[in-house]
Amino acid sequence: MNKPVAESAAPDAAACCEPSAVGYDVEQTVKQRYAAGARQQEAALCCPTSYDPRYLEVLPHEIIEKDYGCGDPSAYVDEGEHVLDLGSGAGKVCYILSQKVGASGRVIGVDFNDAMLEVARRHQDDLAGRIGWANTSFRKGRIQDLGLDLDAAQCWLDGHPVQTIEDAAAFDAECDRLRRDQPLVADESVDVIVSNCVLNLVKTQQKRQLFAEMFRVLKVGGRCVISDIVCDEPPTERIMSDPDLWSGCISGAFQESEFLKMFEDAGFFGVEILKREAEPWQTIDGVEFRSMTVRAYKGKQGPCVERNQAVVYLGPWSRVYDDDGHVFHRGERMAVCDKTFRIMTNSHGPYAGQLAPVEPLTPVAPEDGKPFDCKRSVKRHPRETKGADYDATTEAGDDCCLGGDCC
Secondary structure: OOOOOOOOOOOOHHHHHOHHHHOOOHHHHHHHHHHHHHHOOOHHHOOOOOOOHHHOOOOOHHHHHOOOOOOOHHHHOOOOOEEEEEOOOOOHHHHHHHHHHOOOOEEEEEEOOHHHHHHHHHOHHHHHHHHOOOOEEEEEOEOOEOOOOHHHHHHHHHHOOOOOHHHHHHHHHHHHHHHHHOOOOOOOOEEEEEEEOOHHHOOHHHHHHHHHHHHHHEEEEEEEEEEEEEEOOOOOHHHHOOHHHHHOOOOOOEEHHHHHHHHHHHOOEEEEEEEEOOOOOEEEOOEEEEEEEEEEEOOOOOOOEEOOEEEEEOOOOOEEEOOOOOEEEEOOEEEEOHHHHHHHHOOOOOOOOOEEEEOOOOOOOHHHOEEOOOOOOOEOOHHHHHOOOOOOOOOOOOOOOOOOOOO
């Protein structure tokens, strides 16, 4: 399966109500409101969220009170990991992550709001001293364009003011060069991407580009953990046309099923809802808006190789399907390629504990494996893993009934 390429921004269902058609720009509206939120706390910007108090003790009050989120994706990050926080704001989640990943980990915060970045950066040295290590950086960029370092672009622009069409073309060329040679976030460079109530603030037409960028910068085997606002049905035209509702994390909310599908369409697998609030945060025009935290993994791309492996789905459902249409029948040995076998039996992956591995008695070396047709789901005969001539007879093991009286 090939790595997906970034799609052009085709209009989504809600694009007919995109704010540009009614006289205001989403990006500027969001930027102005969050700049104000960096100067003075605005409780209505997003729904209240609780964090592990252990990680809040070292944080200054200014950072704590100017945090605007709807979940806690930091709870799903481990020591030593390299983490990217999309829409890092005043830095609260980044500084929590700094403590969680430890001195061997690294945290990058990306935001395009100068006022928020100023707050986050101003406390870096002090918090490094309090935490015990300096492993956090804050970069200016748009989360739907993680290639372009906006500080570097501004530096070039200061020395090359745009006054003509030719100047504008030169600036575009420099931005392309920066994306290629000095990307804000490099390809496959982070273990985990987190975001807290920010993806909904991206323009509707740019959301597919956003997910493609997330896929690009994540390492193979890495994962996203995203908390965001979702809705149970499409927002009304009135909601979509209200600038305060856009900047308030409402108008750009994903429909619940659409949110999950965006990950799948971008090439992620193992997409799961970690937390879904039962009660809506707000209800407007009969549409319910609530917080949801989703996790998704990267790594199913690549060739399918036959190595005589199988997996047994343990239940409780009679059968389940993965994102590629593989069917796993409860209690049956299902033939899988080597890549799928490793994904399904990874103790740290999304399917951990749900499927039992069945390795061949005589291993097939990776270089000797033949192409495997992953478009079909078939059962694996036991003789394919044991060998056609297998005729062993063994004595009953001493430990077959450990702790019991079954014999």
